[in-house]
Amino acid sequence: MARWAIAMARWAIAIHGGAGVDPNLPEHRQEEAKRVLARCLQVGVDLLRAGAAALDVVEAVVRELETDPCFNSGRGSALTRAGTVEMEASIMDGRGRRCGAVSGVSTVKNPVSLARRVMDKSPHSYLAFGGAEDFAREQGLEVVDNNYFITEENVGMLKLAKEANTILFDYRIPLAGADTCSALAAAVESHGSNKMVMNGLPISIYAPETVGCAVVDSNGFTAAATSTGGLMNKMTGRIGDSPLIGAGTYACGHCAVSCTGEGEAIIRSTLARDVAAVMEYKGLPLQEAVDFCVKERLDEGFAGLIAVSGTGEVAYGFNCTGMFRACATEDGFMEVGIWE
Template sequence: MGGWAIAVHGGAGVDPNLPEERQERAKQLLTRCLDIGISALRASSPAIDVVELVVRELESDPLFNSGHGSALTENGTVEMEASIMDGFGRRCGAVSGITTVKNPISLARLVMDKSPHSYLAFSGAEEFARKQEVELVDNDYFITEDNVGTLKLAKESSKILFEYRVPTVALIDSCTSQAETPPLTMNGLPISVYAPETVGCVAVDSQGQCAAATSTGGLMNKMVGRIGDSPIIGAGTYACDVCGVSCTGEGEAIIRGTLARDVAALMEYKGLSLQESVDYVIKNRLDQGKAGMIAVSSNGEVACGFNTVGMFRGFAAENGSMEVGIWE
């Protein structure tokens, strides 16, 4: 075993015109989350506890698209989803359609630990949350003023918005004018600027056990009831005895490509390294979709890959290495 390691992401598809102030704020948040995870791993916390702890921190900050600060549905409400997976025994838990649970990732953990199931959704997940006595809040808690304004832009353009956090002039133009260049598409339908900001964390502890966790509010102006890749085991999240993976990006493409599971499969069946597996999946499994991922191996390796302009990400390992970045 190569010691513990951790990686965290705040989404792929970064706006190339992202203001410097927001870049610095994102780096500070990623650094804070890494420090939380590093402290837990140094204290010999299991990887599954670490990824939940870090994602809870990300859900509590409105900067990225999870928990407080989640994207809004076409009805102006928030429907969140999350999943978590323990590589030891491939135990997992996932939730969708969450509207009142303050930290969806912890509800996913409870589905894994306290229910006979792997996935609960909508009213059933909310009822399970009440029975488990988790912290509940009004749906308004998750809604920010910025997101309300950007939903208005999305409705005016009749589009799903991927860049919903910083509505720059370029974004507004893309929503209100006919572009001469072919638009980006999802499942054959036009979308706007691509910059989802799902959050995730992967970790391997000192015992070589891997875990992964992913949480999101989904797409701005999404249809009520839409489920993306984040709660789907093997698509947005996967962990086993060789690695842990968390994805971000175009959920429909990630689902079709079973991205997270494919990384593990390449390592298990083809003997590829962690980075080789990530690179192959990003290059060959997205079918023109846009996405990114972070991963750790049971040997203490860390890897990432993305085919977008950038990805909010950070890494640290027991050997002392640490990096926080946005661009390639």
């Protein structure tokens, strides 16, 4: 559990690059991730200073994150058991709660922009697999070969995951054996092993995670967007929380939220929507609402989230070792961080 202690401003932006960061992540990996976050944050800050709308800002920032293979979205996405990429994304406009989402995307260079087109140019809120791909081509969005998204590092990680019979997050979730990560860690400890492993894998192996952005603009309008490649070694056809409005992404007059972590747990808790509901029905300020939802609404799953309020507050929370994150506000506050 953690927080940004920030006075209210007019516009504000928060971004994330995944929760559940390995505490033994090499220093150069940490610095690389922070550099990417800082660069992408600056894209959003420049747009907000120029008077851009929240919806345009979240799309632009997430596009930037999707293009960099440092995180698990767009290029650098996690691989399915079949060694292919199936990406998903969503975007939501706090004005009127319009939304768009896509799943099973394998050739669209920027899935978040396809989600935006679903919202703006189709009668629907959600398209998946072949239908989403066809719509992307109808809309003239840039498409690339599936190999564009696949990195050598992720090919190696998929091989390790298959050998260990696991599905990989930043934190590792076992496919068989121990029911939870904590149970597995206890089992390792009970056997007296001092080797740093989870699910049989060295925990220095780095699995990147979901990206997201939440913004309130100078007019007080909110928007949020989330994009991911999902889980390493996932079953083909698996859909997580990122494209599900109310679970991984939500925006309304009260706040905008983007989540990251164990998708199944986030789906069960409708985490993003719950932050807004707690603000609306319990009357809690943003950070207290975030803390409540992370502590009380999540079950045993690991997750984190970023959020902004309609009045310019910025908040975050997570129940795991760390979360790649960054934020900025109109009053000049700016931060890039990983740990509590």
